[in-house]
Amino acid sequence: MEQTIGLGEGEKLVAQKKVLRAMSEFVDGKAKILAGKPDEAIDEIEETLDYLKEALKMKGAESSDALIETMSNIDDLRQSLADGQAVSQEALEDVQAKLEALLLEM
Structure with a gap:
């Protein structure tokens, strides 16, 4: 039996992917901060924000306070x-930890 993903579920998966990408960029930035390279970390942090902004746009009115606070x-x-x-x-x-909680929330 073949299953299809509904439009809502597909959008949810894409939003989750955006949060995963944000987490990846954040972890890269965190590693650079801990390695004493804060200037390089800024780029990673900005990319983290970009991915979260995309997730925010996708979620629209459903956006959580947790996403905005993070x-x-x-x-x-x-x-x-x-x-x-x-x-x-x-x-x-x-x-x-907040990024991880966001992923679970989505």
């Missing part, structure tokens, strides 16, 4: 790095 936290990290400020490992772990 994007805000990531933008704060990006701004801190751009300003030359140190970012704590705790802050990085917190954002990574």
Whole structure:
């Protein structure tokens, strides 16, 4: 018996893929921060935000407060790095946990 994926399910999968890509970029950025390369990490953090913005557009009115809050936290990290400020490992772990929770939510 062949199953088809409904339009809603397909969009959900694409949104999940965007969050997975965001997580991947964030982990790459986190590794660069921990390696002492904050300038390189900024690009990864910006790509993380880009993927989350795409997921936000797809979810539209269904967007959760958690998605918007996570994007805000990531933008704060990006701004801190751009300003030359140190970012704590705790802050990085917190954002990574929020990204993981977002994936489960979708």
